[in-house]
Amino acid sequence: MKLARIIAPVLLLALAGGYVALDGADIVPGPLTTRPVISEPAPRPVLEVEVPPAAAVDYRRPSAVPNDISGVVAAFVASPDMGPRVALDIRDASTGERIASHNPTQLGPPASSTKVLTAAAALNRLGPTDTFATSVVLAPEAAGTAPDVGPEASAQQIVLVGGGDLLLGTGEPAAGVNGRASLTVLASQTATALAERGITTVSLGVDDTLFEGRGVDVWTELDYRYVINMTPLAISGGQEHASRVDYTIYTAETFAEELTAQGITVEGEPQRAPAPEGGALIGMVESAPVEEVTAWMLKTSSNSVAEALARHVAIARGEGNTAEAGAAAVTAEIRELGLPTTGLYLADTCGLAGENLISPELLVETVQLALGGTNPRLNPLVEGFPIAYLDGTLADRLHAVPGEIRAKTGTLTTVVSLTGIVEARSGARLTFSVVAGGLDPTGVESGVWGARLGVDRFVAALAENA
Numbered sequence: 001m002k003l004a005r006i007i008a009p010v011l012l013l014a015l016a017g018g019y020v021a022l023d024g025a026d027i028v029p030g031p032l033t034t035r036p037v038i039s040e041p042a043p044r045p046v047l048e049v050e051v052p053p054a055a056a057v058d059y060r061r062p063s064a065v066p067n068d069i070s071g072v073v074a075a076f077v078a079s080p081d082m083g084p085r086v087a088l089d090i091r092d093a094s095t096g097e098r099i100a101s102h103n104p105t106q107l108g109p110p111a112s113s114t115k116v117l118t119a120a121a122a123l124n125r126l127g128p129t130d131t132f133a134t135s136v137v138l139a140p141e142a143a144g145t146a147p148d149v150g151p152e153a154s155a156q157q158i159v160l161v162g163g164g165d166l167l168l169g170t171g172e173p174a175a176g177v178n179g180r181a182s183l184t185v186l187a188s189q190t191a192t193a194l195a196e197r198g199i200t201t202v203s204l205g206v207d208d209t210l211f212e213g214r215g216v217d218v219w220t221e222l223d224y225r226y227v228i229n230m231t232p233l234a235i236s237g238g239q240e241h242a243s244r245v246d247y248t249i250y251t252a253e254t255f256a257e258e259l260t261a262q263g264i265t266v267e268g269e270p271q272r273a274p275a276p277e278g279g280a281l282i283g284m285v286e287s288a289p290v291e292e293v294t295a296w297m298l299k300t301s302s303n304s305v306a307e308a309l310a311r312h313v314a315i316a317r318g319e320g321n322t323a324e325a326g327a328a329a330v331t332a333e334i335r336e337l338g339l340p341t342t343g344l345y346l347a348d349t350c351g352l353a354g355e356n357l358i359s360p361e362l363l364v365e366t367v368q369l370a371l372g373g374t375n376p377r378l379n380p381l382v383e384g385f386p387i388a389y390l391d392g393t394l395a396d397r398l399h400a401v402p403g404e405i406r407a408k409t410g411t412l413t414t415v416v417s418l419t420g421i422v423e424a425r426s427g428a429r430l431t432f433s434v435v436a437g438g439l440d441p442t443g444v445e446s447g448v449w450g451a452r453l454g455v456d457r458f459v460a461a462l463a464e465n466a
Contacts (some may be wrong), residue, residue: 006084041199063094063349064427066466073100081450085437087415089360093429098370099387107343108359108437110417111410114358119384120292120366121333122309123377124314128291132165134181134233136190136283138434139276155267160255162232165287166308169235177296178236181285189256193282194264194391201265205273206252208232212309213322216348223352227303237302295384298408299392303350310349337341339365351410352387361434363419382406385420413441418459
C-alpha cells in the first residue's frame with residue numbers, strides 16, 4: 001500500500017478557568033495519564049483544530065559537538081521542585097555517547113513516556129504500512145445456517161467485524177488519521193451489496209472477539225475515565241461519548257444508523273455475535289497505516305490506541321489478545337531490539353499504571369535506535385513526538401524554544417517525564433529522557449505542576465546551552 005502523507009493530528013484544546021489546557025496538561029478526559037486526577041475539571045467544550053505539519057527534520061544530518069551541560073544538569077537535579085526520585089540520561093544523538101546523567105538506570109513509572117516503547121514495538125513488529133480493517137460479513141443465505149442475533153430475529157444477519165481500528169469516523173473519510181476509515185462509507189458498501197442480493201432488512205451482529213478482556217487488573221475505575229473498555233472497534237479512540245461503557249455496542253449502533261440512512265432497515269438492537277463461517281465479505285474500510293496511527297497516538301497521548309497497538313503486537317507474535325499479552329509482547333519486542341531491559345516491567349502499555357518499571361536509559365536508547373537508521377521500521381517513531389509550542393501535548397509548552405524540542409510527555413500525580421530530542425542552538429543534537437518521581441500528589445507548585453515547569457525549563461536550557 002502506498003504510504004499516505006502523515007497529517008498533523010487533531011489537537012484537543014479545552015477551555016476552563018480562564019486558561020487553555022491541553023491534553024499535555026493531563027486534565028482532559030480521554031488521552032490523559034493522570035492517576036488519580038490532579039484536579040477535577042468541570043465539563044468543558046472541546047475544540048478540534050488541524051495544525052499544519054511541521055517541516056521534516058533530518059535527524060541523521062551531521063551535528064555539532066555538544067557544549068558542557070554539567071552545570072545545567074546539576075542545578076536541575078538539586079532543585080527541590082523535582083522531588084526525591086530524579087533520573088535522567090542525555091546523549092549526543094550523533095554518536096550515542098552519554099554526555100550527562102543522574103540515576104540513568106533507576107526504575108520507576110514514567111507515565112506516558114511508556115508509549116515510546118509501545119510505539120517502537122508496534123512499528124517493529126507490525127510494520128509502518130500495515131492497516132487495520134473493519135468489515136461486514138453477510139451470513140450464509142441457506143435456511144437455518146445463519147445464527148440468530150436475538151431470540152426473535154428473522155431478518156438476514158450481517159455482522160460488523162472489528163479489526164482493531166479505534167479511530168473510526170462517520171461522514172467523508174478524514175485526510176488525517178482519526179476517521180480515515182468511515183462507517184458511512186462502510187454502510188454505503190454494505191447497502192449496495194445487500195441491494196444486489198435483494199435484501200432490504202437485516203439484523204446486525206457485532207464481532208469484537210479480536211481483543212479479549214476489558215483492560216489491566218491494576219487499573220481502577222478512575223483510570224477508566226481515561227481509557228476505554230477495550231474493544232477492536234471504536235469511534236475517535238473513545239474520545240466522544242466518554243460516559244459510554246460499551247464502545248462495541250455504541251459503534252454498532254452508529255453503524256446501524258448509517259445503514260438506515262442508506263435505506264436498509266435494521267431490526268432490533270445490535271448484539272454481539274461471531275462472524276459467521278462461510279459468510280460473504282460485503283464491505284471493508286481500512287485505517288491509516290500503522291506509522292500514522294502510532295504518530296497520532298504519540299501526539300495525542302491516547303491511552304486506548306496505545307493499548308490496542310500493544311494487543312496487535314501480541315496477536316502478530318501469536319501470543320494472545322489480552323492487555324497482559326500486549327504488555328508481554330511489547331517487553332519481548334524491546335528485548336529483541338537489543339535495548340537495555342534489566343528490571344523492565346510493564347503492567348500496561350499506555351503509562352496509566354504506577355506499577356510500570358522503566359529506566360531513562362531504556363527510553364533514551366529507544367530514541368537513539370530510532371534515529372540510528374539501522375532499523376528503518378523505527379524511523380517514523382520520532383516524527384510522532386509532539387513538537388514544542390506547535391502540536392500535540394507540547395502545543396502549549398516550551399514557548400521559549402518553539403520547534404527545538406520534539407518529545408513524548410508524561411504526567412501522573414506523582415511523576416513527570418519527558419523523552420525525546422533537543423535541537424540545540426549551537427547545532428548540537430541531543431537525545432534525552434528525564435523522569436521526576438516521588439512528587440507530592442497534594443502539592444501544586446511543590447507537586448506535579450512545579451515539577452513539570454522545572455522539566456520544561458531544564459530542556460529549554462539544554463536547547464540554549466548544549
